[in-house]
Each structure stands twice: as C-alpha cells, then as structure tokens.
Amino acid sequence: MKKPGAFSPQARLKSFSYAFAGLGFMLRSQHNAWLHAGATIGVVAAGLAYKVRPEEWRWLFAAVTIVWVAEAVNTAFEHVCNVVSPQHHPEVEKAKDVAAGAVLIAALGAAAIGASVFAPYAIASF
Template identity: 45%
Template sequence: MIKKFEAALAGLLYTLRTQVNMAIHLGAAVAVFLLGYYFQLEGWEWGVLILTVTLVLAAETFNTALELAVNLSCPHYHPLAQKAKDVAAGAVLVTALGAVIAGILIFLPKFLRAF
C-alpha cells in the first residue's frame, strides 16, 4: 500500500518539476489560502476554495498524464494526437476559469469592504 502512495507522490513531483503551469497553479493556491486566512473566511468559503484548487491541480495532473501517454503512443506529430492534448489542456482551462470565478465571488466583496 505504501508503494502506491510513493508512486502517486512521484507522479505529483514529476508534474511539479516538469510543468510550469503546475507551479503557477500551486503558487496561486498558496496566495488564495493566505488571502483566505487574512480575510478569515467562513467554513463554506474554505470548502469552495479547497474544492476548486483541488480540481485545478487534478486537471493539470491528468493533462500531464494524457500528454505523456499520447507522446508514448504517437511519438511523431499526428493531428488527432494534438487534438487530444488540446482538449486536455482545455479541461485545465475550464477548471482554472471556474476557480477564478469562485475566487472573485468570495474575495471581491471582502476587498470592497476592506478598501
């Protein structure tokens, strides 16, 4: 069982080391969590933020896995392989945009009251 967790951690670390977007997403997550602490978010707000951050990080990880699998199965350029990669990247974009919207809905009123 521990081997499975080690493999999962290795996959996460690989994604972080090789994907610039994963580092950007993690940096944004840290910033959002610090803002949440500063504004003393309510429990449901934390829940929404944790869920959206988790979805974005998972989508980025799935995207990386799909890109690796496509590259392995089709080492030369193929338009369908490119479409598969584009669709997976689009899924990351959808989750990231959803997270931004959730962040705006949660934080904008707090910023407006504070400043």
C-alpha cells in the same frame, strides 16, 4: 488477467510512493503546475488574511482541488500521447489541446469561485 494479491499495508504504502512520485514529476516538469502552486499559495494567503468563513474555505478547497486534478490528468494524458505517437500527429495534437482546455475550464471556474468569495472582503476593506 492478473489476479490481485492479498491486501497488504506495505503494498498500499508503496502505492502512495508512486502517487507522490507522480506529483513530484508534475511539479518538476510542468510550468503550468508552478502557476497553479503560486495561485494555491495566493488563495490560502488571501483566505487567511481575510479570515474567510469555513463554508467559503470549502468552496476554495474544492476549486483548487479541481484545478490540480485537471492538471495532473492533463500531464498524464500528454505523456501517454507522447509515447503512443512520438511523431507529430494532428489527431493527437487535438486530443492534447482538449485536455489542456479542460485545465483552462477548471482554472476559469476556480477563478470565478475565488472572485465570488474574495470580492465582498476586498470591497469591505476599502
């Protein structure tokens, strides 16, 4: 096993560049990431319009973050699967479906959190 080198600020900064490259790749290549970006913008706009309380922002940020993390992990998992098994394999397909299902679970949970935060504001505005 390769021994890690000494700590270096330059190496830490370079690791951030890899992370940003990965996020850029996800945004360029995954249509669902575009949907998540639109939903994120919508949540922030609604939160600002309704002037939600700080404790509600915490729930909204947590929900949005969980969805983005799930999408990023799913994207990475799909690409690893495609390298390991370039030809269709039913077991790899099942694994990819489960990873996509995790994103769906996160998105449904986030939608429930958003509804619980925004519903009282929406009802009060009528």
